Amino acid sequence: MNILTGNDLKTGDVIWWTGSDWSRHVEDAADVGDNGEAIAHEEEGARRVNSPYVIAGEKTDKGPRPAHIKDRVRALGPTVRPDLTLKPADPEAGSWVI
Amino acid sequence: MYRYDQYDQQIVDTRVEEFRDQVKRRLSGALTEDQFKPLRLMNGLYLQLHAYMLRVAVPYGTLDGRQMRMLAEIARKYDRGYGHFTTRQNIQYNWIKLADAPDILADLATVEMHAIQTSGNCIRNISSDQFAGAAADEIADPRPWAELLRQWSTFHPEFSYLPRKFKICVIASDEDRAAMRLHDIGIQLVVRDGQIGAKVFAGGGMGRTPMIAPEINDFVAIADLLSYVEAALRVYNRHGRRDNIYKARIKILVNDLGAEEYARQVDEEFAGMKARDIDPPAAEFDRIAAFFAPPAFDADAPDTIDRSDPDFAVWLDQNVRAHKQPGYAIATISLKPVGGIPGDASAEQMDVVADLAERYSLDEVRVTHSQNLVLPHVRKADLYTVWQALRDAGLAEANLDLISDIIACPGLDYCSLANARSIPVAQKIAQRFADLDRQRELGELKLKISGCINACGHHHAGHIGILGVDRKGTENYQLLLGGSGAEDVSLAKITGPGFDEDGVVDAIEKVTNVYLGARQDDERFVDTYRRLGMEPFKEAIYG
Numbered sequence: 001m002n003i004l005t006g007n008d009l010k011t012g013d014v015i016w017w018t019g020s021d022w023s024r025h026v027e028d029a030a031d032v033g034d035n036g037e038a039i040a041h042e043e044e045g046a047r048r049v050n051s052p053y054v055i056a057g058e059k060t061d062k063g064p065r066p067a068h069i070k071d072r073v074r075a076l077g078p079t080v081r082p083d084l085t086l087k088p089a090d091p092e093a094g095s096w097v098i
Numbered sequence: 099m100y101r102y103d104q105y106d107q108q109i110v111d112t113r114v115e116e117f118r119d120q121v122k123r124r125l126s127g128a129l130t131e132d133q134f135k136p137l138r139l140m141n142g143l144y145l146q147l148h149a150y151m152l153r154v155a156v157p158y159g160t161l162d163g164r165q166m167r168m169l170a171e172i173a174r175k176y177d178r179g180y181g182h183f184t185t186r187q188n189i190q191y192n193w194i195k196l197a198d199a200p201d202i203l204a205d206l207a208t209v210e211m212h213a214i215q216t217s218g219n220c221i222r223n224i225s226s227d228q229f230a231g232a233a234a235d236e237i238a239d240p241r242p243w244a245e246l247l248r249q250w251s252t253f254h255p256e257f258s259y260l261p262r263k264f265k266i267c268v269i270a271s272d273e274d275r276a277a278m279r280l281h282d283i284g285i286q287l288v289v290r291d292g293q294i295g296a297k298v299f300a301g302g303g304m305g306r307t308p309m310i311a312p313e314i315n316d317f318v319a320i321a322d323l324l325s326y327v328e329a330a331l332r333v334y335n336r337h338g339r340r341d342n343i344y345k346a347r348i349k350i351l352v353n354d355l356g357a358e359e360y361a362r363q364v365d366e367e368f369a370g371m372k373a374r375d376i377d378p379p380a381a382e383f384d385r386i387a388a389f390f391a392p393p394a395f396d397a398d399a400p401d402t403i404d405r406s407d408p409d410f411a412v413w414l415d416q417n418v419r420a421h422k423q424p425g426y427a428i429a430t431i432s433l434k435p436v437g438g439i440p441g442d443a444s445a446e447q448m449d450v451v452a453d454l455a456e457r458y459s460l461d462e463v464r465v466t467h468s469q470n471l472v473l474p475h476v477r478k479a480d481l482y483t484v485w486q487a488l489r490d491a492g493l494a495e496a497n498l499d500l501i502s503d504i505i506a507c508p509g510l511d512y513c514s515l516a517n518a519r520s521i522p523v524a525q526k527i528a529q530r531f532a533d534l535d536r537q538r539e540l541g542e543l544k545l546k547i548s549g550c551i552n553a554c555g556h557h558h559a560g561h562i563g564i565l566g567v568d569r570k571g572t573e574n575y576q577l578l579l580g581g582s583g584a585e586d587v588s589l590a591k592i593t594g595p596g597f598d599e600d601g602v603v604d605a606i607e608k609v610t611n612v613y614l615g616a617r618q619d620d621e622r623f624v625d626t627y628r629r630l631g632m633e634p635f636k637e638a639i640y641g
Contacts, residue, residue, distance in 0.1 A: 010125065011195045012149035047127045051145060068571055070510060073519075074147050078511040080439055080521045084178060084193075098573075 006052030142213025261338030301352025399425025441469030509549030518566025
């Protein structure tokens with residue numbers, strides 16, 4: 001699957017395109033197929049996202065998983081500060097990244 | 099320490115308002131990201147993996163208590179309660195919101211700080227010896243010259259769009275605590291015939307093409323230093339490779355021309371500039387230097403220390419260094435607790451350091467390129483009290499220059515350029531060698547980790563260096579041996595094929611075992627490596 005991601009213009013938060021809006025949770029990411037660049041262009045113009053780009057991902061039981069470790073770190077948060085990730089209560093969250 | 103005059107303050111205040119307007123225009127859509135990006139970078143605002151990152155300049159690594167307290171306040175008010183001290187003696191905040199950035203810069207301006215020249219192809223924050231003004235072995239305090247260079251380089255129109263970023267370091271002792279020869283220009287103040295002058299080195303740096311700066315002038319008269327540095331910049335600005343970002347640093351130019359030819363061209367440029375009289379009048383330099391006059395030391399400070407607490411005694415031996423003033427000492431605060439994140443400090447810890455600086459260090463703190471902090475002027479009689487306060491704040495790790503005093507870049511946990519994580523590797527190594535007696539048995543061992551080839555973690559200069567790379571989407575770590583950023587400067591060499599995270603920790607243990615078995619007398623790890631060469635270490639790792 002192809003996933004569209006970027007950073008929220010105002011907050012810098014990592015965000016994922018859901019098909020109709022942006023979410024902070026990669027689990028909500030939609031497969032943008034070949035439309036990623038067009039959506040990115042439109043959303044950037046609407047000032048909702050900064051520096052959007054399309055990445056490869058795979059569908060898993062737990063939802064979409066970015067193919068590259070860099071985007072998995074982006075999706076979770078810093079592996080060395082579990083308290084600052086999106087899943088601070090999940091001790092296994094770090095292994096999802098690696 | 100230097101205090102802003104009305105011109106300095108006006109420059110910084112005006113810059114804040116200019117950036118406020120730029121942010122407003124970006125948020126309104128009047129500026130695209132392509133238009134805005136160079137503007138935000140000129141104000142130290144990057145976009146990293148998780149959020150905007152703000153890099154704040156700490157000129158020559160010197161802070162006072164109110165500035166440190168403001169850094170803590172920014173961490174609390176605008177970030178997530180901590181900051182990261184960097185190998186450029188700066189501090190970075192990892193979770194900044196764009197709309198807050200102008201307010202942060204405004205807050206910084208109230209304590210004479212800013213984020214100017216912490217990014218972009220300009221002359222970056224001038225770095226220096228963290229023991230400046232306190233070191234027993236310095237010939238002068240290097241900071242007045244660093245401050246002069248800071249003022250000269252701030253918004254210098256000719257050098258705001260150089261071929262690439264440009265880093266200058268000024269030191270004033272033979273012991274190099276600032277990795278001076280791994281800078282674009284390194285300046286060492288020296289004395290000849292009773293006069294202070296500068297030995298100048300050019301073309302050093304790390305990154306993908308590491309080079310040690312060769313000497314280009316063995317003695318520049320101190321009154322000519324600024325014009326000589328300007329001449330060196332001019333030659334680089336004229337001939338630096340703007341066509342290829344990977345060949346754009348001055349080190350490539352100096353290497354291609356040869357140090358002798360580069361020096362000849364600088365001399366030629368310098369000769370033409372002498373007539374233009376751009377060096378500051380002595381009165382202006384004296385005005386700056388007056389801010390760095392020795393503080394009011396207690397002439398009666400006792401020269402003895404009660405070492406009866408064994409834990410304190412270990413910290414004394416490991417983290418405290420000689421001061422030029424009898425009765426005083428220099429105390430390094432390690433930001434490398436075992437299992438912690440190298441260089442990170444919480445807002446509460448920054449407040450503690452600010453308090454200690456004000457009470458016990460004549461209101462001065464320093465940031466080191468090794469990502470630690472320093473209280474430079476502590477009465478020996480106060481050291482025990484200071485140590486107790488540091489211990490209570492989790493800041494009394496007695497590991498300066500030991501294997502767990504690791505330099506590590508933010509790596510893939512934070513940095514958009516990184517290929518691999520650095521911090522978890524640093525944590526695993528520190529945990530493997532957690533026993534302080536074992537660390538002290540190994541002695542001085544500088545271990546440095548970078549998460550990509552840009553080498554922010556100085557892996558080329560590590561007695562042991564680690565470079566994280568991306569190997570088909572998996573983190574992989576190359577091991578290097580034999581580097582040094584000190585006066586015995588050298589570049590580390592790769593041992594061979596890389597390892598996974600646990601494998602590189604195992605390899606380091608094998609390497610240290612070779613050292614322990616082969617060292618002679620007081621040899622440090624790097625001395626033994628230099629005597630034996632790579633082979634026995636390689637054999638232990640891969641054999």
